[in-house]
Each structure stands twice: as C-alpha cells, then as structure tokens.
Amino acid sequence: MLQVYNTMTKRKEIFKPLKKNEVSIYCCGVTPYNTPHIGNARPFVTWDVIRRYFSKLGYKVRYIQNFTDVDDKIIAAANREGVTWKEISERNINSYFKVMDALNIKRADLYPKVSETMEDIILMIQTLVDKGFAYKIEDGIYFSVEKDEHYGKLSGRKIEDMQAGARVEVDDKKHHPMDFALWKSAKPGEPFWDSPFGKGRPGWHIECSAMSLKFLGEKFDFHGGGADLIFPHHENEIAQSQCCIGDENSFAQYWVHNGFITIDNEKMSKSAGNFFTVEDILKKYPAEVVRFFLLQTHYRSPLDFSEDRIKETQTAYNRLKNTFDNLNELEKIIESGKFVKQTTDLKTAVITVSQAGGLVDLAERLRAAFDDAMNDDFNTALAISYMFELSRDVNSYYADYMSGKFSPKGADAFIILRVKEIFMEMAGIIGIFENIPEEKNSSANSELVEKLMEIIISIRQTARKEKNWTTADKIRDELKSAGIILEDIPQGVKWKLN
RNA sequence: GGCGACAUAGCCAAGUGGUAAGGCCGAGGUCUGCAAAAUCUCUAUCCCCAGUCCGAUUCUGGGUGUCGCCUCCA
Numbered sequence: 001m002l003q004v005y006n007t008m009t010k011r012k013e014i015f016k017p018l019k020k021n022e023v024s025i026y027c028c029g030v031t032p033y034n035t036p037h038i039g040n041a042r043p044f045v046t047w048d049v050i051r052r053y054f055s056k057l058g059y060k061v062r063y064i065q066n067f068t069d070v071d072d073k074i075i076a077a078a079n080r081e082g083v084t085w086k087e088i089s090e091r092n093i094n095s096y097f098k099v100m101d102a103l104n105i106k107r108a109d110l111y112p113k114v115s116e117t118m119e120d121i122i123l124m125i126q127t128l129v130d131k132g133f134a135y136k137i138e139d140g141i142y143f144s145v146e147k148d149e150h151y152g153k154l155s156g157r158k159i160e161d162m163q164a165g166a167r168v169e170v171d172d173k174k175h176h177p178m179d180f181a182l183w184k185s186a187k188p189g190e191p192f193w194d195s196p197f198g199k200g201r202p203g204w205h206i207e208c209s210a211m212s213l214k215f216l217g218e219k220f221d222f223h224g225g226g227a228d229l230i231f232p233h234h235e236n237e238i239a240q241s242q243c244c245i246g247d248e249n250s251f252a253q254y255w256v257h258n259g260f261i262t263i264d265n266e267k268m269s270k271s272a273g274n275f276f277t278v279e280d281i282l283k284k285y286p287a288e289v290v291r292f293f294l295l296q297t298h299y300r301s302p303l304d305f306s307e308d309r310i311k312e313t314q315t316a317y318n319r320l321k322n323t324f325d326n327l328n329e330l331e332k333i334i335e336s337g338k339f340v341k342q343t344t345d346l347k348t349a350v351i352t353v354s355q356a357g358g359l360v361d362l363a364e365r366l367r368a369a370f371d372d373a374m375n376d377d378f379n380t381a382l383a384i385s386y387m388f389e390l391s392r393d394v395n396s397y398y399a400d401y402m403s404g405k406f407s408p409k410g411a412d413a414f415i416i417l418r419v420k421e422i423f424m425e426m427a428g429i430i431g432i433f434e435n436i437p438e439e440k441n442s443s444a445n446s447e448l449v450e451k452l453m454e455i456i457i458s459i460r461q462t463a464r465k466e467k468n469w470t471t472a473d474k475i476r477d478e479l480k481s482a483g484i485i486l487e488d489i490p491q492g493v494k495w496k497l498n
Numbered sequence: 499g500g501c502g503a504c505a506u507a508g509c510c511a512a513g514u515g516g517u518a519a520g521g522c523c524g525a526g527g528u529c530u531g532c533a534a535a536a537u538c539u540c541u542a543u544c545c546c547c548a549g550u551c552c553g554a555u556u557c558u559g560g561g562u563g564u565c566g567c568c569u570c571c572a
Contacts, residue, residue, distance in 0.1 A: 010502090030572075043572050073570070155567075161500050162568065204570085226572025227503090233571090258572070259503090265564075269571055296521075297511065302504080302565070312510070312522045319521085322535075373512090382512050385520035392537080399536050403529075469531060476533075487534050494535085 002057075002375045005300060007230060007255035008154055012377055018219055018253065022060045025051065026212040026252065028225035028233070029065040029111070032092030033073040036099055037275035038290070038305055039261040039268040043226050045291055045431075046258050046299040046378070048105040050222075052429050053374050064215045065108040066208060067093055069115050070201050075190055085191050086115075099278040102287040104431050110215055114207040121202045121210040122195045124244055125182045129197075133243045134182055137173045141183040141197050146176050148239045150248055154255060155231035180236055182206050205236040209244070212237075212252070218245050223252030227259055228267075258299045265304060276305060285310055288432045292317045295380040295430055316388075317432075323391040324433045325496075326398040327420040339413035356408075356415040359393055363422040366390045370426050380430065387426050394419060403490045457486070457493045464488075 002015040017023055027047045030040055047063070054061050069089035078085040101107075114121070125141055128134040133147045145151045145159055152158055162178055181203030186192035192199040212220065223234065234255065241251040260267045263274045281290055293313040297303045333339065366386040373382035397416075400406060427433040456475060463471040476486045480498070487494045 028572075031570090036572090040572050046572095071570095155501080157501060157568075224572095228567070228571055231501095231567060232569090260566075260572075262565080267566070267571090271570065300503095301511080304510085308522095309510070315523095316521045319536095326536095379512075381521095382519070385512070388520055395536055396538095399529090402536095464531080467531070473532070480534095485534070487536095488530070488532090489535075490529085 003377055004254050004256065005377045007234075007257050010156075013254070015221075015254065017059070018221055021058060022062070023054045023222070024216045024220035025061065025063045025222040025224065026208070026216055026220060027063070027065045027108075027223075028208055028229055029067050030092075030096060031068040031071045031073060032089045032096060033071065033077050034092060034270070035095045035277050035279055037268060037270065037277050038281055038294075039226075039275065041100070041103060041278050041290075042261055042294055042299070042303070043224060043258045044100055044105050045103060045294045047224055048103075048431060049295060049380060049429060050256075050378055051106060052431060053378065056425070056429055062216065063108045064110050064112065064212065066211050067096075067111055067113045068204070068207055069093070069113045070191065070207075071114075071204070079189070089113075089115075095279070099282065102282055103278070103291050104287065104434060112211045112215060114202060117207065117211050117214065118193050118202075120214050121206055122183075122193075124210045124213075124240070125202075125206060126196060127244050128182065128240060131243065131246075133240075135175065136197060138185065139173065140181050140185045140200055140203070142174055142179045143182050143236070143240060144175055145178045145180075145239065148243055150242065151178075151239050152235065154235045154238055157231065157235075180205060180232065182240070205233055206240060208233070209237045209241040209251075213241060213245075218247070218250045220252055222254050222256055224256040224258070227257040230255075230257055259302045262302055262304045263306070268305065281310070285314060289314045289317045292384075292430070292432060296384055298377075298379055298381045300377075320387055320391055320427075321433070323394050323423065324427070326394060327416070327423060330398060330401070330416050331420060334413045334416060339408045339410060339416070356397060356412045356419070359397055360415045360418055362393055363390055363419045367422045367425065370429075374429065383426070384430065387423070387430070390419075390423060390426075394423070453484075453495055457495065460486075461493065 003012040004015045005012045025047065027043060030036060044065075047065075051061050051063055067089070070085065074085045074088050077088045081088070125134065128143065129136070129141060134141050134143050136142075152162075159176070159178060183195065183197050183200050183206075184203055185197075186199040186201065190201070192201055212223065223237075225234070238251055242248050245251070262268060263276075266272070266274060268275045278290070289310065293305075293310050294303070296313060296316070366389055370383045370386045373379040373386065376382070401408060424433070456479070460472050460475045463469075463475070479486055479495075483498045485496050485498050487496075
C-alpha cells in the first residue's frame, strides 16, 4: 500500500491511481535562462526515483516535464548578450540535459515548451475570459482571484490575509493585487505572438496548466516541483485550470513538493547568489555520488549542501560500490565454475547450504523492507539504509570466501546470484550502479593496461617475497598518485582505479 | 504583519504511543610486512514547560530556536 504526502491535504494519503496500473505525472521543469544548480536537480532526481519505483511496481508511467522557454529572465539574458531568446533557451536546455543525463535521470516522455504550445495557451486564456474569470487591461489579460471561490486552497491562504502584508506591487489597474497575468501585452523589443487579445506572450503559470491538460488530460495523478512553487505558481495553476474546466476536483490529484537545498542553512537560490551549479559539482565528484547525496535524505526534508557533506557521502557510497564490485566478482567466480551447481533451485539451495543460506533470507527480508520504505512516501533515506545492511553481510561473506574460511557448496551459486539480483533491484530504483560497465576497460588500451598491471604487480610481488618493502611500497605509492589503488588481499593483489 | 515547516548522538539522518534505522567521524579488536579494503565491538532517554495516557521522543497546548512562503526562484 503506497502512501503519498499530498500538499493539498497536508497529510499522507493512500495512493489510488485514476486509471488502473497507470500513473500520470507532470513535474514543473525549469526556465532555461541559465545552467541548473544543485537545488534545481533535486526535484528531478526525486521524480526519477518515483518513476522508477512505479515502473517496478508494474505501473505504466507517463511523465511530462516542461521547459518555460518564453520568460522575462530569458528575454533579459538575451538582451544582455545581444542574442535571441531562442538561443538562450536552447543553450540552457542543452546544458540541462547534459547534467541531468549525467545524473542518470531518465528522460521524460515529453518536454513541451511554451513556444510550441502557444495555441493551447491562447485557447485556455480565451476560455477563462469567456467564462468571466479573466479581464483585459492595457498590460494584458489578468486572472481575477476574487472570481475563484477556492483560491488559496493549496497554500492555505485566504485572499484577505494576503492583502494585508503583501509585498506585491500595488497596481491600480488590476482589480485585485493578487490577480496575475495570463497574457502580457508586447513591449517594444520583446518577442511576441499574435492572439485575440493582441500581440504578446503568456504570463507565468498558464503554460503549465495548458501543457499538463493538453498532454495528461483534465485529471491526472501527480503534479510536482519544488516547495517554492506552491505559491504562487501551483496555486495559480489550480485556479486557472479548475476554473477553465469548471470542476474543482479536476487537475492534479496529488501534489508532491520537495524541500530546498540549502547552503549554511539558507535556501540556495540564484537571486541570492549562494548556489553551486551541477556542472561544477560534477567536475569534482562522480555523478552517482551526487545523486546518492540527494537521495540519502527524504525528499521533503531540507538538505544542506557542502563539500564536507558530499565527501562524507562519497565514503558511504563507496561502501555500497564495494559490495557491488564484490557481487560482480563472486558472479564471475561462479561463472568460471568454481561453485559447482549441484542444485537446481533456490529452495533446495537454502536447505542444503548453510554458508549463504542466511544471506539470502536477509536479502529477501531487506528487499521487502525496502519496498515498505518506498511505500511510505518514497522514503529513500530509509530504503538506502537497508542496502547498507545487506552490504555488510555480503561483504562478510565475500571476505570469508576470499580468505578461504569455507569452500562454497554448489548451491551457494544460486544464492549469491539471487542476492545479487536483489541488491541490483534496490540499486535500480535508487538509480545507481547501472552505467558502470567495466571502468577499467574504459580506456581503449584496456588489454594493454591489463597486461602492464600484471607485470607491475608481479614485480612488486617478487619484491614483497624478498621482503624488499621499500620497493614494494614505492610501487604502490606511485601507482596511487597515478590514480591506481593496490590492495593486498590473501589471494594476491587487487587493483582498481581511484 | 499573515501562513507554514522543522527541532533526534561530535556531524548527517530515518522513525515509532511501550526507552531509538542507517551513514560519516572517533576509540578498541581481527586480518595485514605495512597500508588499503573488509569485518566485529563501543558512543543518544529524542529543545524546554504543562497536559492526556498505565506509559510520549512520538498526541494536545504553551514557550524558545531555526528555516521557508507571502516578489523571480526547484
């Protein structure tokens, strides 16, 4: 039973899909006016995991994420650089994909853009005008919040409350200070589109309403984004959409908002200038570590970013990575026939073998616990803790095996393969260990490297036999500074790239 | 001024009406020529006060503190 925290009701609710075995998701994308910072990445990593989990549960997932490619800030950037708004948005959309791909975020089914959804947006505005929810003034078309009796239901505000200390600019032309633009009349030097209300461009908010309704229908399951979008963005989306459709239960059924990433406990934001771009972070840390960092905290909690934090995460991640490597190695050993397969099924294997029998029991139990955690509002932090628990026992098994403490029974093979499968299932939902084929072989000369390493290691082993520690240590130290780590284990020497 | 969230070990972070997952760091042990990796053991009565309850860190009220939204923002 999957429970989701719904911002609309402010509590966890049992998830009931609108259509059986299908989930529709609209996640607010970015306004591509510059390169994404780590805070921007959080919702997309969060939703990526949610999507993966739904897929794993057997749902067909339809995921839409927009680009707001017509916007004040894009126009401002274009004017500043003396290029077109299109150039700015295209450049930043490319940069968006570059870093989000690196973070192993699956592509959305569709990435609609404002500039390509203009007709639908205009039609929606027209409907709102026709129905009397919007009015025209010189600046453009505005939505009248007073006409919407439900206005404020997502953010828990009342129109009256907001007037008092509101920091909104007083604009006498608007009927109410909270009214917001659906269509902005073109000003000199700005891009514009023709419409029944004159030349202009859409206001913020309307694009997401138009796109989600266009591609997901009048009702869909999820709408998500950062917590700062709750007001006014999502509030306004709800107002427009439901007034347009004429059904207060239409539009998104579950509102999911992620917490902020902070720097020294203060919200990271471009306007405040306290941000780290994903690009810069990826120069120093592996993408999987960055992704793992974002998922080690529940998505609704605030997350403080710092170098220390991410270094710490790297250490933790490495433990899991080690387990992944160990399982792969065990699998290779099994394939090489060292574990003779005497049994034909897992059940017999568990009964026959003592060594790994407990391990598979544990793995199955942790796998179930992992799902329980995910079912509880996508608690990746808890889910990941079960991976660590499994990791510990797998590593113990591996260490015992490697040091010859026991000789594996044939049935161990079955068990280890099943344990690996379970571990990979969990990793697959978190989205790690998927695209690391053979890192050693990433270089074109992998075979050569392999041979050279063999030679170097054998020279060092000779030195070690002669107790020539100076030479042995020198080789190890110099390799380390070249990025190669040697580990002396009972069976010989293991090497890996740092 | 209005609305809301959070407050758990040295640090980060889950969580539950019946005395607290996991990670990092630290100490000690095993392994090792050393190192690394791995593993084992050890480290918290959950901001304060009051209330409900047999029993609260978990519920209610108050207080304090931190943060967020109300302006563009993931």
